[in-house]
Each structure stands twice: as structure tokens, then as C-alpha cells.
Amino acid sequence: MSITVLLADDEPIIRDCLRVILEDQPGIRVVAEAGDGAEAVALARRLRPDVCLVDVQMPELDGIQVTAALAGPELRDPLRVVVVTTFDLDAYVYGALRGGAVGFMLKDAGPDLLVEAVRAAHAGDALISPQVTLRLLRHLTAEAKPKGRAPARPLSERETEVARAVAKGRTNQEIGAELGISLSTVKGHVAAVQAKLGLRNRVEIAAWAWEYGLVSA
Known part of the structure; x- marks a missing residue:
């Protein structure tokens, strides 16, 4: 049975690239695409995909708000959200992970890591880009x-x-x-x-x- 995926990104060319990467893999199927955050939330709630790949910077609702709406820790049946973005700013990373995301990937991490993140999320696991992990380590261990x-x-x-x-x-x-x-x-x-x-x-x-x-x- 295929892993169903929703893609949310306001750039059509990025969605096309992500779709090609994912559907080139056995057992992964993109079932919906959204060009803004509000559409992503509506589609995800209706279709209940196995994994939602969500960009941070989108109209209507940003990726952090989308993550909280779909994967927030207070939800009874949260969806699995992996944030995929060009930006690894601390506020984005913390916002996504605190909002319930099970992964945070940079778009330049490469197709193999992206696919691995989708499979990990579906399996109930999680994956964060190595460079993002290093940023988190440096920030958190610097605290008093x-x-x-x-x-x-x-x-x-x-x-x-x-x-x-x-x-x-x-x-x-x-x-x-x-x-x-x-x-x-x-x-x-x-x-x-x-x-x-x-x-x-x-x-x-x-x-x-x-x-x-x-x-x-």
C-alpha cells in the first residue's frame, strides 16, 4: 500500500520537483497539492494523507501555523508533518518542532534525504537535516x-x-x-x-x- 503525501508550497515549480522526486520512488504517491497554507489545512483534513510536506513561507497561513493546525500536540489524531524549507532560521526550526512536526528538512538536503524523511514519518519515526541538528545542538547547549x-x-x-x-x-x-x-x-x-x-x-x-x-x- 502506497504512502500518500500532500505537498504544500506556494511555488508550482517546487511542487513539481517534489512530486517527481517522490513519485519516482516505489510505494509513494502524491495525492494533493496546495499553494497556500489555508488550502493545505483544508485538503489535509479532508484527505488525511500519511505525510504532509509543508513549506514555511506561504500565503494565508505559514508553514508553522499549518503544522500546529495539523500536528499540534493537543490534537487527538494529528497528522504527520515534515517541514521542507530553504530557511533554517532558529525560529522556524523551533516553531515547527514545537508545533508537532516530525521532521525538518532543507530543500538543498537532496532527494535521498527527502525520501528518507517521508518514509521515516510514515513509520512513526522522524528525521531532521543534519545541518539543522547541529544548529539545535549549538543553541541548546549554549544555554545556562x-x-x-x-x-x-x-x-x-x-x-x-x-x-x-x-x-x-x-x-x-x-x-x-x-x-x-x-x-x-x-x-x-x-x-x-x-x-x-x-x-x-x-x-x-x-x-x-x-x-x-x-x-x-
Whole structure:
């Protein structure tokens, strides 16, 4: 069964490029396109695509507002939004991730990473452009003290290692190779971390780890 995708960008040529990249891949189908934020929200709510690729700068509603409307943490059944933009400004990154986005990609990240982000979002995972991850690390670790909350139940040593690896942008396969554990074991630790911290996905694990001081730039 195909992964259904909605594209939201006010530039038709960008939408065309994204469509060509995605539909060249097996198992991905673009089901709708929107040229402004209000249209994106309406189409997404009606069609319920598996993944929404949303630009930041759009008329009517910007990408951050669209993300909050479709993926906000207060929603009962949020959609999976990946923000794709030319701009990696801190305000955009934080706004998107706090609004519930499960990915933040720069348009120059390349087609392979874009496709990987779509597949990761569909699988309930998350992906952030490496250069954006580095910006977040530098910003958060420069703060005087962490803002992250302590878990209700302490993380085990292995769970802490996994959370730290997630914050560094490692995939499950890379974490498994790095720690010498199986892929299924990695997934189990990620799920345990999410449960103990009350988080929804890997992006939120990464944000918590950065803010709680588990990693340094």
C-alpha cells in the first residue's frame, strides 16, 4: 500500500520537483497539492494523507501555523508533518518542532534525504537535516541550564545511551551498530524512553536530550 503525501508550497515549480522526486520512488504517491497554507489545512483534513510536506513561507497561513493546525500536540489524531524549507532560521526550526512536526528538512538536503524523511514519518519515526541538528545542538547547549524535565521513572543506562544517540541524529540501524545491539532491541529502548518521558516521537526525544544536557555540540 502506497504512502500518500500532500505537498504544500506556494511555488508550482517546487511542487513539481517534489512530486517527481517522490513519485519516482516505489510505494509513494502524491495525492494533493496546495499553494497556500489555508488550502493545505483544508485538503489535509479532508484527505488525511500519511505525510504532509509543508513549506514555511506561504500565503494565508505559514508553514508553522499549518503544522500546529495539523500536528499540534493537543490534537487527538494529528497528522504527520515534515517541514521542507530553504530557511533554517532558529525560529522556524523551533516553531515547527514545537508545533508537532516530525521532521525538518532543507530543500538543498537532496532527494535521498527527502525520501528518507517521508518514509521515516510514515513509520512513526522522524528525521531532521543534519545541518539543522547541529544548529539545535549549538543553541541548546549554549544555554545556562537545561530546561528538560526529569522522567517520571529514571531511564536505564542503556536507555540514556539510546536517547543520546537519537539526539545526535542516529538512525535505529546506526544506534544498533554503535551499541552492539539488535534493531528490535533499539526499537524497544526507544519505545521505553518515549513511555517514561511521555513523548510522542524521536524528535521529542531529541529535544528532551538536548535540553536536559545529555549531549553537547
